[in-house]
Every structure is written in C-alpha cells, then in structure tokens.
Amino acid sequence: MTGTLVAISDLHIGYQENRAFVEQLRPASAEDWLIVAGDVAERFSDIEWALGTLRERYAAVIWAPGNHELWTPADDPVRLRGEERYQALVELCRGLDISTPEDPYRVWRGAGGPVTVVPLFVLYDYTFRPPGTHTKEQALAVAHESGIVCTDEMLLHPDPYASRDEWCAARIAVTERRLAELDPELPTVLVNHFPLRREPTLVLRYPEFAQWCGTERTADWHLKYRAAVAVYGHLHIPRTMWIDDIRFEEVSVGYPREWKPRGGPRGPRPVFPDAAAAGGPPPGSAR
Numbered sequence: 530m531t532g533t534l535v536a537i538s539d540l541h542i543g544y545q546e547n548r549a550f551v552e553q554l555r556p557a558s559a560e561d562w563l564i565v566a567g568d569v570a571e572r573f574s575d576i577e578w579a580l581g582t583l584r585e586r587y588a589a590v591i592w593a594p595g596n597h598e599l600w601t602p603a604d605d606p607v608r609l610r611g612e613e614r615y616q617a618l619v620e621l622c623r624g625l626d627i628s629t630p631e632d633p634y635r636v637w638r639g640a641g642g643p644v645t646v647v648p649l650f651v652l653y654d655y656t657f658r659p660p661g662t663h664t665k666e667q668a669l670a671v672a673h674e675s676g677i678v679c680t681d682e683m684l685l686h687p688d689p690y691a692s693r694d695e696w697c698a699a700r701i702a703v704t705e706r707r708l709a710e711l712d713p714e715l716p717t718v719l720v721n722h723f724p725l726r727r728e729p730t731l732v733l734r735y736p737e738f739a740q741w742c743g744t745e746r747t748a749d750w751h752l753k754y755r756a757a758v759a760v761y762g763h764l765h766i767p768r769t770m771w772i773d774d775i776r777f778e779e780v781s782v783g784y785p786r787e788w789k790p791r792g793g794p795r796g797p798r799p800v801f802p803d804a805a806a807a808g809g810p811p812p813g814s815a816r
C-alpha cells in the first residue's frame with residue numbers, strides 16, 4: 530500500500546468559496562486516506578454533500594465531529610439536538626462508508642505504518658479559562674462582559690445532558706474505555722476537533738474564547754495513548770507545534786476572510802508520515 534494519510538478541518542462549506550474549494554479537492558494518490566477533523570458545515574444536507582464528495586475521491590475518509598456539525602440552526606430541516614444529532618451524523622457517515630469515533634479504529638498500513646487512526650469526540654468543559662478566573666461561571670461572565678461568546682451557547686444543545694461540560698464528561702468516560710483497548714504495540718494518530726492541550730490556544734486574539742476549545746482532562750492523552758501526531762482544528766490557525774517531542778498539527782481551512790489574506794485556502798496536510806518532521810522538533814518549539 531502506498532499513499533499518504535492527510536488531514537483537513539473547518540471546511541465551513543456554508544461559504545460558497547469554501548464549497549468551491551471542496552469541489553476541486555483531489556487526492557495526490559488514489560490510495561490516500563483523508564482525515565476530516567470537524568466543522569464541515571452546519572446543515573445536514575451540506576455535511577452529507579461534502580463528506581460524500583470526499584469519500585468518492587479518497588480511498589478512505591475518517592471523520593471526527595466539530596462543534597458546527599452539532600449545531601441545530603433555524604434553517605436546517607433536521608431539528609435533532611445534542612446526542613441525537615451526533616448519533617444521526619454517525620449513521621450518516623456509516624451510510625457513506627466513513628469511519629467515526631463510534632466505529633472500530635482503522636490501522637493505516639501505508640507509508641510509515643502501521644499506526645492506529647483514532648477519531649475522537651470529547652467536546653470541552655470550560656477548563657481553558659481566561660487568566661484570573663477559577664470557575665466556569667467566572668469564565669463565562671468575563672466572556673459576556675467582553676462580548677466574546679461562542680455561538681455554541683445558543684445553537685449547540687447538550688440534550689439529554691444538562692450542560693455541554695456534563696456531555697463532555699460523559700464523552701471522556703466512553704472514549705477512555707475504548708482507548709484502553711488500543712493495541713499497545715502500535716503508535717496512534719489522535720484526531721480531535723478541539724486541541725488536546727491548551728498551548729495552541731495561547732495565541733488566540735481573544736483569550737476568553739479558549740474556554741470553548743477543549744478540556745484539561747485530555748492534557749496527557751498524547752503521551753498516554755502513544756501519539757505519533759495529534760491532529761486538530763477549531764482555532765483556524767493552521768500550524769505545527771511540538772509538545773513533549775510530539776507533533777501537533779492544526780489542519781483548518783477556516784473562513785474566506787481568514788484564508789484570503791494568506792493567498793488561498795490550505796489543502797489537506799500530510800500528517801503521516803511527514804518527511805518535514807523527520808528531524809524532530811525545531812529549536813525553540815513548544816514542549
């Protein structure tokens with residue numbers, strides 16, 4: 530098997546320019562696998578179109594949900610909320626032959642392999658709090674005072690859980706049980722829409738937003754579960770970081786207003802193997 534394991538996130542095809550970008554995406558090899566790390570779109574029909582289009586082109590597609598797929602927007606005929614919406618997305622992906630966090634983890638046996646590809650869905654729990662705050666309530670108060678409040682507070686419903694952080698706790702419990710069954714002989718590619726560590730959020734223009742970006746409870750997962758690379762999106766700041774000598778790749782496309790100044794949207798990032806990373810972390814990288 531040849532090919533490369535590549536990843537992308539935050540396609541946001543509700544924007545016409547981003548939809549056109551997805552329409553022209555093609556793999557470099559017929560044996561490439563594509564990881565999609567969330568935020569494809571908000572409406573079910575758009576999510577189905579984008580993932581179905583990509584599945585027709587790539588040898589395999591592996592999806593982890595972002596927060597936008599979990600929204601229940603007013604203009605979507607699919608009115609499902611919370612856990613029911615997530616499970617409906619899982620069934621949608623299964624109908625398209627796309628792997629999800631609820632399916633057996635696939636093993637990449639191409640270049641650099643074998644490595645287990647592990648899509649995750651663990652949400653966030655408001656523990657990436659702004660400086661000077663010590664509780665969720667304090668963090669949310671600071672966000673509301675500054676006007677930096679994630680749309681999740683209006684559109685991402687946690688049903689049947691009482692809150693998004695309660696849903697996060699349930700997802701962590703389920704996920705840790707599955708991760709405990711991983712083959713201990715194989716490294717992993719950990720895929721989560723939200724960064725598993727807080728460090729990537731430290732460059733956010735508005736630090737109040739970090740509380741919607743992950744959970745402290747995953748801070749050691751890259752070590753505990755033998756990550757060769759951790760893939761994430763959400764922040765719309767595509768870059769490579771090294772933490773504990775492990776590579777963290779943000780693979781976001783983002784909104785047109787963000788990628789246009791960069792000269793165009795960034796295509797799928799080769800995440801495994803990555804020849805550019807063969808020499809290890811550069812001097813001064815995060816650890």
